[in-house]
Amino acid sequence: MKKLFNISIGTKSILFGFHQFLIHPFFVYIAWIKLYKKIPNFEQTLAIIVHDWGYWGKKELKTGEGESHPEFGARIMEKVFKKDRYVRGHSRYWAKVKQIEESKLCWPDKMSNYLYPFWLQFFLYWITGEFNHYMFESHRKGEIDKGNYSKTFEDRKKFVIEVRNFYKKVIEEYRANYKIKT
Ligand SMILES: [Fe+2]
C-alpha cells in the first residue's frame, strides 16, 4: 500500500504541483505574451507545454537529477521540428551544461513563478511536499537567503514571497539587459 504513495517528487510536481501539466504551461504562456507582446506560435506553444515533462520520475527538482529535466521535452521537439529551439535552453543551468544560449522560453518560464496567484503557489508547494525540496535546493543554489525556514505557516509564506521576489529580480535584470519594454 505504501508503494502507491511512493511517487517521486518530479512526478508529483507534474501531476499536482508547481509544474502541473496544465497550470504551469498556462502561466508560462501568459508570461510569454506579457514579456514579448506576442502570441506564441505553434512551435513555441508546444515547447511551453512539454518543457518540464522531463521531471517525470525525477527525485530532485532544482538540483541533482532534476537538472537534466529539459532533455525529454527537447527530444519531443526534435522529433516534431527536427530541431529544439526552446526546451533545452529554458533552464539556465542546462543551457550552460550544453553550452548553448538561454532560449526564448527561459524568461517566461522564470516569470511564471510570480504570475501564479500566491495562494495557488503555496497550495501546490504544500500538497506535493515541494516546499521541502525547494527550500533546501534553493538555499543550496544560493537563490534564497540563509534564513532558517521552518515548516511553520509563516516561514513557508516568507519563503514563497522570497521565491517570487527572486524571479522578479531575474526578470528586471533581463529587461534591463535586453531593454525590453515593460
Ligand atoms: Fe524547467
Ligand SMILES: [Fe+2]
Ligand atoms: Fe517550467
